Amino acid sequence: MLCYWGAQVREGFGLVLAKVKHGDYGIRSVCPKSAVQDMSAGGSFVGFIQDGKVSVLRLRDGKRKQPKLKKDKIRLIVCGGAGTVLLAYGGRVLIMDQSNVCSPLRGLESSQVIQIACGDQHSMALTKDGQLFVWGDNTHGQLGLKIGQTGSLSVQHVKSLCGIPLAQISAGGDHSFVLSLSGVVFGWGKNSAGQLGLGDTTDRHVPTVVNSLNRKKTVSISCGGEHTATLSKGGTVFTFGSGGFGQLGHNSFTDEHHPRVVFELWGSKVSQVTCGRRHTLVSVESSNLIYSFGCGMQGQLGNGEMIKQSVPFPVDLSTVCDHAHMIKKLIAGENHSFALFLKKLGNESKPNPSRGILTVDDRMIDRWVSGRDLWKVIKMDINKVFSSAASLNGSFLKTSCDEHYQTSEEHCGLDFDLVKASFAKLSENERLISEVVKVVQQRLLPSLNSNPAGVEALRLYLLLPELIRGLQGQQRTELTKALASKILDLNPAASKVLEMYWSKLPDEWLKNVVYLFRKESAMLIGRIAVDKLDSDIATHLTKFVRILEMVYQVCRSAHRDITKSDFIIHEVNGLLDVLQTIIEDLNNMSFNLTGQIQELVAQQNYYNTILKNLISLPCIFNLEAKCSYMKNRVWQLQGCFPLTLRRTALLEDCFCQLMANQQHLRGLWLAVFYTEDMRKTDVNKRDFFLNVFKELCAPESQLLMDNDNKTLSWFPTKLRVEKEKYFLFGILCGLAFNNNSVVNLPFPLALFKKLLNVKPSLEDLREFSPVLGKSLRYILDYSDDVKEMDTYFTIEWDGTEVELDPAEPGKKVTNYNRTEFVDKYVDYILNKSVEEVFEEFKRGFFNACDRFLVEMFEPEELRGVLVGNEEYDWDILKKNTTYEGSFYAEHPTIISFWEVFDELTPNEKKGFLLFITGFEKVPILGMSAVKMRVRPLFNFTQDHLPEALTCHTLLDLPVYQNKETLRAKVIEAINHKRGFWEE
Secondary structure, rough: OOOEOOOOHHHHHOOOOOOEEEEEHEEEEEEEOOEEEEEEOOEEEEEEEEEEEEEEOOOOOEEEOEEEEEOOOOEEEEEEEOOOEEEEEOOOEEEEOOOEEEEEOOOOOOOOEEEEEEOOOEEEEEEOOOOOOEOOOOOOOOOOOOOOOEEEEEEEEEEHHHOOEEEEEEEEEEEEEEEOOOOOEEEEEOOOOOOOOOOOOEEEEEEOOOHHOOOOOEEEEOOOOEEEEEOOOOOOEEEEOOOOOOOOOOOOOOOOOEEEHHHHHHOOOEEEEEEEOOEEEEEEEEEEEEEEEEOOOOOOOOOOOEEEEEEEEEOOOOOOOOOOEEEEEEEEEEOOOEEEEEEEOOOOOOOHHHHHOOOOHHHHHHHHHHHOOHHHHHHHHHHHOOHHHHHHHOOOOOHHHHHHHOOOOOOOOOOHHHHHHHHHHHHOOOOHHHHHHHHHHHHHHHHHOOOOOEEEEEEHHHHHHHHHHHHOHHHHHHHHHHHHHHHHHHOOHHHHHHHHHHHOOHHHHHHHHHHHHHHHHHHHHHHHHHHHOOOOHHHHHHHHHHHHHHHHHHHHHHOOOHHHHHHOOOOHHHHHHHHHHHHHHHHOOOOHHHHHHHHHHHHHHHHHHHHHHOOHHHHHOHHHHHHHHHHHHHHHOOOOOEEEEEEHHHHHHHHHHHOOHHHHHOHHHHHHHHOOOOOOOOHHHHHHHHHHHHHHHHHHHOOEEEEEOOEEEOOOOOOOOOOOOHHHHHHHHHHHOOOOOOOOOOOHHHHHHHHHHOOOOHEEEHHHHHHHHHHHHHHHHHOOOOEEEEEOOOOEOOOOEEEOOOOOOOEEOOOOOHHHHHHHHHHHHHHHHHHHHHHHHHHHHHOOOOOOHHOOOHHHHHHHHHEEEEEOOOHHHHHEEEEEOOOOOOHHHHHHHHHHHHHHOOHHHHHHHHHHHHOOOOOOOOHHHHHOOOEEEOOOOOOOOOOOEHOOOEEEOOOOOHHHHHHHHHHHHHHHHOOOOOO
């Protein structure tokens, strides 16, 4: 049964064998013998489908047209402002021209269309694989292509929506909308009255998300002439746009630029909403009622009055309709309204699957696995689903409690258990998974959009690693390569959302992402170490590691339970060993072997390039590999920066020469000469660093301020020396780093964080000042319900009173602002109060060493590289010691030496470490990195002291007559002045 009301038209619309029943308020009904399956009303036409046959009535003269169709059976009809579009059951789109001839729409012959929509002068079509096509006028951007794109009679693909699983399309006068499966609303086109719901009146030429409708569980959308209505799953109606005729239902005649709830319908659980040119209809399935509001000047509201109505009122159908019928579809035209009824059969609420895009579900996979379908059919299904990003992104949604409607930048909406189970089923069948892989590799991945319009398009980047994880060999590698490239091609906004999704992934899934890219990286590194030079391998490796670095930073920021060790690729150490071998071969090779030298140099450059790219993404390097890389780099330094110094004027001389050569320091090997003997030895350099830092950090230098315990130093807030000295101080630290020298730099971890642009924390302040740190922690943890504390934002530091909040002097600390207080306190001491001095120090530091080398370390590691540690394991030193010449482990002198060593005091043992290595502390890799060699010293007297060559950790030990003499001489050597003269 069809009910209709509004402007006068041909009685019964010329429907065959239709008897018209007249009711109150101008409402009429007709029950044609052949039921109306679908209908549509446009500005000039009304179209009907009966038994797959189409008839179109021209409203102005009442003439009825019978389109000339061949064999197509029509399922849907849409009448726009200028014409009529038909959709056949096979998915073909037909255009009806003025001569009633229907011809296929060019450009969509090979596509299966499932939905069509028409505006005044433009049309839209949605295909089964989730692609949106448009054609017609584009004056206001209603085609959604881009600014400056003119209209087109041929179909155009809206590429920006690729990958978005669309549920519905709708076209208004000169604007367009689409709705995703998870309720995300996109609009574009004319926006003169705010009909796009974006809060302004600016036209949009590309699909734009209506953010205010996010998470509203939108299930339906309808566009009018210049207004729009949406329906949420719970039955709530939102309207926006032109309200001049009351068509928004807000009890006013004003425009709305944002979606606004129609409160008069609140609680009615609306089931359908449709917009006409200037009026709106809604239906409530539970009560079988229809409400209307807006322009009724032609009777289209069904209330018997020719008025504008700004609030919803029921349309009284009691005289033309009984309770045996239910509303199937509402249609609102320009000056007419229609309600298509069906007899109640008990299953009317079931959705029509033919109107939805193709997605993967359990039943489909079970059919494939069981082989109930022919292989040819299965291949077609796989090709359709796995070649479409939209189809996959619309699959595996978490439907329980409507969770997928919460899809946002923080919530992906996927059911991870369902994904895992589905892909596991596919992986069990080798034939199936091979076909899936082929389609994904050849069709899906090349089609991915690097600038997705919405976050739903990013679900694919969570799905594919789980699919790839079950693969082996070349299949796995090739898909990983393609996926890595696509992830890195994403625009910054999409990449940020993907990182957020990673941070929210279940632990198992996130670890699988890490495992996938780590394993493939390790495999490529293994190939690099044994294969010939291959730039493609190096390129793919860098991409894999970039993604690992992205995930690593996500894990750090989100405090995920995935450790740094999960990212480390130990195969890198092998690559460094290969490079070390090449360097040693070059150093030992005769220069007359030109061809071999050139080959080795090419290999060296190849490995250096790869490692330099990798070291900028340091999450895959363990500490040993980082130190090895630095060592290799130092071995390859070609230049030397000489310092000629007087022992009695160490700081004065080095500062003068550093200032004169500050532009020529980075990447050079330091050589130290003393004017007293002018010998070039590595001992000189180590002695220089040892003593120059003792002078710099001594209280007499006035460069630093000490903490209460005199154990750590920090920059002062009041300068007592020239600012340039901090620049030179930084240069010396940079030179120490560049020359692998451990120095006395008694700073808290905060310094090394700041050098790496990591924000210092309360714990860093607590390291420097335990008492102050403990007090601030007490303030944060204070649990009593006290509104104000006896503390102010006024503090005293380094003899200066400071207002932490200058805008509000004398501000008190309360329960509500205590976090702000502590943050400002820490920030002042570790950042603001020393900003000028630290920036000078930092400038000097990076003036003397490469930033990329520094940034490969974590703050704790950087401190260890420069300062060393105090984990003195003397048993390891003894175990790692080797013997040369006539010495061996059981030699009497060696036995005596270790007996003497074991009897030394802790400070004497530390003094011996300084004597043999030139460093006061243990290198960052621990005592195992100290490989002492001991050899007999010949041509000596019993008064001769043991000698040490620190650059080689070599001890020349005389063969003394007895243990007592050995003890005395070892202690004397430890306490001996290390080459520095006294005045």
